[in-house]
Amino acid sequence: MRHKKWYVHLREKFWFIPTIYSIFSFLTILLFSYLISLAPNTFYVEAPSMLLITSSTANSLYSALVTALLTMTSISFSSVMVVLTTYSTQFTPRALQDFMQSRITQHVLGVFTFGFIFAVINLLLVSPADTNHLFMPIVMITIAIICLGAFILFIYHSTKYVQVNHLIGKIRNDASRVIEDAYDLPHLTAYAEWDEPFPEDDPHIVYAHRSGYTQLLELENIVAWAEKHDVIIESLMEVGDYLHKGEPIFQYWPGSADPDLEVLRDCLLVGNERSNAQDIEFSMQKLVDIAIRAISPSVNDPHTALNCINRLAALLAEISIRHKSHRYFTDDNGRLRFILYPKPFRTYLHRSFFQIRMYGKNDVSIIGGCIDALTIVAQTGKDTVQDDLGSFFEYMKEAIKAEELSSWDYEYWQERLQKFESVLYN
Structure with missing residues (x-):
């Protein structure tokens, strides 16, 4: 899979990227300080006087820029709170992580x-003994201009x-990428049917060590672990399920060795909330939530x-x-591991529309839109999903x-039905 456990785990931490920038800031200061120490004194003599800045001017410049950056940061965090409040009240709280995890x-x-x-x-490093400053103030002014551009970008964002x-x-595009990743298994060999006999011994059970949502399964690592210990593993849960501590998550039939179960548990990422990494249903649920709020009497x-x-229809077609x-799933030698x-297609179909059907059943335009989506x-x-579509x-x-x-609504409703039937059955 494209998403690794460590990547998903770090992506959820809001402090990770700012911490990297903080470390990079320290390293940049050390680098520039070292380069400045290598500059000969004659360089300052030959430099244009308009570029030389005194210690007092440098102090004033740095103080003003610190104040300006704090102001921009405060406004940015205020904007974050406004966006999060809007998401929670008008759209769906499940989309909050999309904004917080946005790269921008x-x-x-x-x-x-x-x-x-x-x-x-x-x-802090400005020394009164230094009569002229050249490099650092220019670098700081450049950084301030970059911060201003980032501030404008963030407001637009x-x-x-x-x-x-x-x-x-955006949710539709993210869900499309999740669908592509979920069914793209270039380094694994998998089959829909298995003709060889299964082990008849009683399986050993692996239990969850913590409660939370299953966010990601490292399939390649699980297959490699099973091959290493010569075992067959069966998953007792799916990505997106909520696990309770002590709940069975895997069962396995052991081979010749006693496997290390902690390594197997590490192949499963469990978190406090659902993730987009491999959870197709969660990505689509956000669209369902927005639709339900949109048809509520308050909105x-x-x-x-x-x-x-319409976006749900496009995602269902992709699925x-x-x-x-x-x-x-088998190893390189073709042995089941x-x-x-x-999840079957009918599950995604039902989860996409059953709540919209429940809350929009008195609105012929909403149910008609659902019929158009099925069309x-x-x-x-x-063609393999036609039976599910007909039943749904x-x-x-x-x-x-x-x-x-009424007559006009009845005519609209019949048009929707006839169009679907002509597409499905002809």
Whole structure:
């Protein structure tokens, strides 16, 4: 998989990127201090006088820049709180991590941290004995201009993130990447069926050591571990499930060696919240949440809900194309090592629309939009999902009482139904 356990773990830490910038700031100061010490005294004599800055001027410059950087940082954090509040109240709290884990958000705050530390340390290092300064003030001015550009970028970034259409589009793109990664297993060999006999001995159980959501499974490491210890492992949970401490997570049939179970547990990342790394359903759930809030009486924005439904249709079409029932993973020698049961397409289909159906059943435009979404999946998806689409189509039809519709709404509803049937059955 493209996502490793350490990468997912560090990505969730908001302090990680600013810490890297802080360390880089210290290293930059040491580097420039060393380079300045190598400059001959004649260089300052030959330099243009307009570039030479006295100690008092340098002190004033650094003090002003420290104040300015603190102000920009404070405004940026205030913008973060505004975006988070908007997400929680109007969109979905599950999208908060998307903004906090955004590269622009973390790198901009890292740039501010870099600039602040650089200015403060230079302020402390200014010596009254030095009559002229040249390098550090120019570098600090350059860094201040970069921080100003980062501040403008962050304001633009924040204003885009509170626009619901931008958020919906980003969630859809992120979910598409999750789908691609989830079904792209270039270094693993997997099969949908397995004809060889399974072990008849009673399996050994591996229990969870902590509670939380399963965020990631390192499939390659699990297969390698099973091959090393000559065992067959079966997963008793799926990515996205909530685990309780002491709950069974794996069962295995041992071979000739006594395996180290802690290494196997380390192949499973468990966290306090769900993650986008391998959890397709969680990525799609964000769109469902936004749609449900949009059709609530307090918001009453059915067009936003239809936008989410259209994006869900595109994701379901991608899943139907990429979905594989591969559950038996083998090593390089073709021996069975790991059994993982993938979620069927019908699960994603149901989870995408059943809540929208429940809360939008009195709105013919919302249910009609869901029928249009099924039509899109039927047109662009694989033929193997037609049975699921046909069954789910009947389920969605039950949400609308056609005999109670007015003539115009009835005509609209019948058009949606006839279009789906013509695509699916012709």
